[in-house]
Amino acid sequence: MVSTKSWLTIPKGSSFSLANLPFGVISTEVAPSPRIATAIGEFALDLSVFAANGGFAGLDTFGQQQLSVFSEPALNAFAALGKSEHYKVRIYLQSIFSENTPHPQILRNNKDLQSKVLIPLSAVCNHIPFLIGDYSDFFVGLHHAEKAAKVFNITLARNYKHLPVGYAGRASSVVVSGTPIHRPQGQIVRQLGAPPVFAPCHDLDFELELACFMCKSNPMGHPIPVDDADDYIFGYVMMNDWSARDMQAWEMGPLGPLNSKNFATTISPWVVTSAALEPFRTGQLPNEHEALPYLREKRQAAVHDIRLWAELKGSSPSASGTSTTLCRTNGRYLLWSFSQILAHLSISGCPLNPGDLVACGTVSGPDRASHASLLEINDNGALSLDIGNGESRTFLQDGDTVTFHGVCGDDEYSLVGFGTCAGTILPAINALK
Amino acid sequence: MVSTKSWLTIPKGSSFSLANLPFGVISTEVAPSPRIATAIGEFALDLSVFAANGGFAGLDTFGQQQLSVFSEPALNAFAALGKSEHYKVRIYLQSIFSENTPHPQILRNNKDLQSKVLIPLSAVCNHIPFLIGDYSDFFVGLHHAEKAAKVFNITLARNYKHLPVGYAGRASSVVVSGTPIHRPQGQIVRQLGAPPVFAPCHDLDFELELACFMCKSNPMGHPIPVDDADDYIFGYVMMNDWSARDMQAWEMGPLGPLNSKNFATTISPWVVTSAALEPFRTGQLPNEHEALPYLREKRQAAVHDIRLWAELKGSSPSASGTSTTLCRTNGRYLLWSFSQILAHLSISGCPLNPGDLVACGTVSGPDRASHASLLEINDNGALSLDIGNGESRTFLQDGDTVTFHGVCGDDEYSLVGFGTCAGTILPAINALK
Numbered sequence: 001m002v003s004t005k006s007w008l009t010i011p012k013g014s015s016f017s018l019a020n021l022p023f024g025v026i027s028t029e030v031a032p033s034p035r036i037a038t039a040i041g042e043f044a045l046d047l048s049v050f051a052a053n054g055g056f057a058g059l060d061t062f063g064q065q066q067l068s069v070f071s072e073p074a075l076n077a078f079a080a081l082g083k084s085e086h087y088k089v090r091i092y093l094q095s096i097f098s099e100n101t102p103h104p105q106i107l108r109n110n111k112d113l114q115s116k117v118l119i120p121l122s123a124v125c126n127h128i129p130f131l132i133g134d135y136s137d138f139f140v141g142l143h144h145a146e147k148a149a150k151v152f153n154i155t156l157a158r159n160y161k162h163l164p165v166g167y168a169g170r171a172s173s174v175v176v177s178g179t180p181i182h183r184p185q186g187q188i189v190r191q192l193g194a195p196p197v198f199a200p201c202h203d204l205d206f207e208l209e210l211a212c213f214m215c216k217s218n219p220m221g222h223p224i225p226v227d228d229a230d231d232y233i234f235g236y237v238m239m240n241d242w243s244a245r246d247m248q249a250w251e252m253g254p255l256g257p258l259n260s261k262n263f264a265t266t267i268s269p270w271v272v273t274s275a276a277l278e279p280f281r282t283g284q285l286p287n288e289h290e291a292l293p294y295l296r297e298k299r300q301a302a303v304h305d306i307r308l309w310a311e312l313k314g315s316s317p318s319a320s321g322t323s324t325t326l327c328r329t330n331g332r333y334l335l336w337s338f339s340q341i342l343a344h345l346s347i348s349g350c351p352l353n354p355g356d357l358v359a360c361g362t363v364s365g366p367d368r369a370s371h372a373s374l375l376e377i378n379d380n381g382a383l384s385l386d387i388g389n390g391e392s393r394t395f396l397q398d399g400d401t402v403t404f405h406g407v408c409g410d411d412e413y414s415l416v417g418f419g420t421c422a423g424t425i426l427p428a429i430n431a432l433k
Numbered sequence: 434m435v436s437t438k439s440w441l442t443i444p445k446g447s448s449f450s451l452a453n454l455p456f457g458v459i460s461t462e463v464a465p466s467p468r469i470a471t472a473i474g475e476f477a478l479d480l481s482v483f484a485a486n487g488g489f490a491g492l493d494t495f496g497q498q499q500l501s502v503f504s505e506p507a508l509n510a511f512a513a514l515g516k517s518e519h520y521k522v523r524i525y526l527q528s529i530f531s532e533n534t535p536h537p538q539i540l541r542n543n544k545d546l547q548s549k550v551l552i553p554l555s556a557v558c559n560h561i562p563f564l565i566g567d568y569s570d571f572f573v574g575l576h577h578a579e580k581a582a583k584v585f586n587i588t589l590a591r592n593y594k595h596l597p598v599g600y601a602g603r604a605s606s607v608v609v610s611g612t613p614i615h616r617p618q619g620q621i622v623r624q625l626g627a628p629p630v631f632a633p634c635h636d637l638d639f640e641l642e643l644a645c646f647m648c649k650s651n652p653m654g655h656p657i658p659v660d661d662a663d664d665y666i667f668g669y670v671m672m673n674d675w676s677a678r679d680m681q682a683w684e685m686g687p688l689g690p691l692n693s694k695n696f697a698t699t700i701s702p703w704v705v706t707s708a709a710l711e712p713f714r715t716g717q718l719p720n721e722h723e724a725l726p727y728l729r730e731k732r733q734a735a736v737h738d739i740r741l742w743a744e745l746k747g748s749s750p751s752a753s754g755t756s757t758t759l760c761r762t763n764g765r766y767l768l769w770s771f772s773q774i775l776a777h778l779s780i781s782g783c784p785l786n787p788g789d790l791v792a793c794g795t796v797s798g799p800d801r802a803s804h805a806s807l808l809e810i811n812d813n814g815a816l817s818l819d820i821g822n823g824e825s826r827t828f829l830q831d832g833d834t835v836t837f838h839g840v841c842g843d844d845e846y847s848l849v850g851f852g853t854c855a856g857t858i859l860p861a862i863n864a865l866k
Binding site for chain 1: 461566606680688
C-alpha cells in the first residue's frame, strides 16, 4: 500500500489525489501536439515528456518500446496493452509521487524534470481521451426509467427488468468537456396530431450519466462472459447525453432516438481507472426478476458509490455568475452493472473493441432532488425550477452552462474524483439560409 | 465520352464493364498487405503497384504525393480527396483501358506491367473497403415498412412519411462479403406474456439494402443542405442487414433494435462510385406529404434504377448445389433519397465523416416476389418458401448461404454492377459453457 501522502502539494479536497491518477489527453500552447497525461492535484503530468526523459526507468517490467504509447494523441494504444499494464503504470506513478518514493532521483529531487513535465491544469487544453470506435448508450438508471414512465403516463417496457435496454449512439459527436454545444434543429410536433414544423429545439435537456471506455476486444461471435467483463474496462468518465426532448418525442417510434441525441454528447476529460474506483464498489438496485444465467454476476458489489451532482449557470445579466444545483445523485442507482451491460451488448456475438464508449443512461435517484434530467425534475415542462435571481428554467436556454461533478471517498486528502464535465449552449446555426 | 470497348477482354454480362470501375481493397497470397484496387472484367487492377510503376504518368493533374492513397489499407484517404479527384482517376482509368487509349504505352502495350497489376478476381481476397466511422441505418423502403406493418397488424408510424426514419447501427460488426456469420444468441420470448429464455436465434432473416460510403465531413453544428449532399457520397454497396426477428420483437421497445442487428452486417466489396451510377438516376416513390424545406430536393431523379436480387443456397445434402431466388427488387423503391437521408441525419448538427456508412433499409418491392426479407416473404413465419428438392424455409437455417446481386443497365457490354454480397450462416458458438 502506497502512502496517500505526496511530496507534491495536493490541496485538500482535490479530485486528483494520489489515490486517483486518471489518464487523459492534453496539449499546451507551447506544445500543441495532443499526448497522454495523468492528473495529480493541480497539475497534469505529461507522460510523453516524462517517458522521453527516463521517467519510467524505475519500472523495468514495462517494455521501453511500449513507452511510445504515451506520445499517441489518444489513449487507445495504452489501453490496448491490457489491464495488468495500466495497473503497473498507475502503481509506479503513485510510487513516484509518494512522499517516501523509492525513486527520489527520478522526479522528487529533479527540479529540471519537474519543470518539464508538471503543467498546471489551468494551462492545459484537454482533448477527447480516446479515438472512439462504437458508442452505445443504455437506460439502466431504474429511477430515471420509472420517473420518465410516470411523466408520460406509461408503464415500464416489459423487457426492462430482464435485460439492459440500450441503443447505438453517434460516436462522431462525442466531445470533451468545455466544447460549446449548438442548439439542434429539427422536426417538432407542437400539438398532438398537428404536422411537424422545422424549428430549433425548444425542450433542450441534459442527462447525467456514467460511461466506460473499453481496453480489450472480443472476437466476433464470442460473447464476453459477465464475470470477465471487468477485464475489458479501462476506466470511467462522466457523460452529458444532451437530449432534444421535443424532437425525441416525434422521432422515437419505432427505431429509437436519432437526431434528438446525435447532435452532441459531452464527456469529462480524465478517465478514472477501474483500479482507482475499486475501493468504492457497492451494491446495485434490487431486481425482483432473477437474471438469465449470462447476466448473473458472481460479484455482489458490482456498481460504484460515486457522488454526482449537476449545476446550472445562466448567462443572462441577472443569472450570470450564480450557480444552481440541479440535482445530487449517485453512481449506485443502476439496475444493471457495467459488467452486465457489456455481457448483454456482446451476447449476440457483437465484437467490442478498445476505444468503444459504453454509457449506462441517466443516473437518477429516487426523488426530485436527485433526478438527473430536467424532463424528470420539471415533469416534462409542467414545472419550472427556480435558479435564483428571479429566473427559472423548464428546459435549457441559450447561454446556459451545465456542469457535472463526481467524487468518491470521504477522506479529503484521498478523493477519487472525475473533475468536471461542462458544456454551454449556443444558439442554433441557421445554415440552411 | 470514352469508348465502352476495351482492349482487355471483358466478358459479355460482366458487372465490371469499362462503364463501372468500382473501388475496393484487396490482398493476394503473395502480397498479403491490403491495398486499393479497381475491378474491370474478370480482373482487379492493383492501383498501389500501378501507381508505383508510373501508371498515373498520364494524369498530370493528379498530384504525385496523392498516389500514396492507393497503398492505404482502406479507401478513406482516397475518398477524402474529394469527388473531383475520384472523378479524374476513374475517367483516367477508363482512358487507360479504352481500345483507343491515348496512353497505349502505359498498360495496353506493356505486358510486363499487365502481369504485375492485373490479378484475376478469383485470386484476390477482398477486405472491408473503408475503415468505418459511424454506421447508420434507415427504414425508407416504403413497401418494406408497409408490409411489415401489415404482418404485425399495426399502422405505419405517424412520422414515417415526414422524415427518413433511422437509427444508429454497430460499425464493429460490418464485414465484407464472404465472411461467415455465426447465428446470434440472446433473449427470446416464445409465447406472448411468457418470460424470456436464452437461446440461439430461431427466426434469423436477411434484409437486402443499399448503403453509401461518405467522402466529406460537415462541421459539427452545420447541417448538410439536401442539394449539396451528393458531394458527400463516394459511392454505394449492397448490404445484408442480418436480423434476429425473435430477439428483435422482445428488445425493440422503447429504444430500437440492438442485439438483433449488432451481430453482423455484410457489405459487397466493390464500392460503385456515384459517377458510375449517375446514368441510372430515376424517380423515387411518391409521398402525399410535402417535405419540409430542408428535405426538399431540387433534383427529381434522386434514386437509382438498380436491379437487385437475392438467392438462397442450402447446405443439406438434398438442397446442396441448387439456388433459389428469394426476391427480385429495385433500388428505386425508396420514399427518401440518399441525399434526403444525409440532410436529415445531419439536420441536428451531427457531424458526418469520410468512411461513414449510411444505409437506406430494406429495399422491397410491392409484391411478395419483390419482398427483400423473409419476414415479408413468409408473413413472419406464417408461410414457408419452397426452395426446391422438397426443402422449404420460414427463416434461415445453419449452412444457408444468402447472396445478393445488383446490376444497372441493359447493354450487356456496359453494365454497372455491384458483384455479389454473400454470407453463410454458421451455428451459434456456445461460448458461455
